Amino acid sequence: MKTRKFALKLEIPKSMVHEIVHDTLGYQKVSARWVPKMLTEDHKLQRVEISQRLLLRCQQDNGDEDMTHIGVGPAEDF
Structure with a gap:
């Protein structure tokens, strides 16, 4: 979401809004995106968990799923 x-x-x-963010x-x-300057331990853990779920999902599909359809970014962008 934009600051406006x-x-x-x-x-x-x-x-x-800019000052707060x-x-x-x-x-x-x-x-053109607001991102954390430094990842907290929670952010790092969340990234690892999401990556593991995506990897598991791909392995369960035996590679049938086209990885180009996996989006990265805020949910409101999709």
């Missing part, structure tokens, strides 16, 4: 949409939804200035939450903009 958050600002409209929360009825606060866009600059305040950047300064308070510690996210930075990379390739």
Whole structure:
């Protein structure tokens, strides 16, 4: 979601949303997306768990599933 949409939804200035996302939450903009500057242990664990589930799913399908159909990114982008 874009900072403008958050600002409209929360009825606060866009600059305040940017300050919260950047300064308070510690996210930075990379390739037009807000991403954490540093992954927490929870984030790292979540990435490993998701990767393991995807690998298991692919192995269970005996490679029948086309891996090009697996999306990466925020759910609202799909």
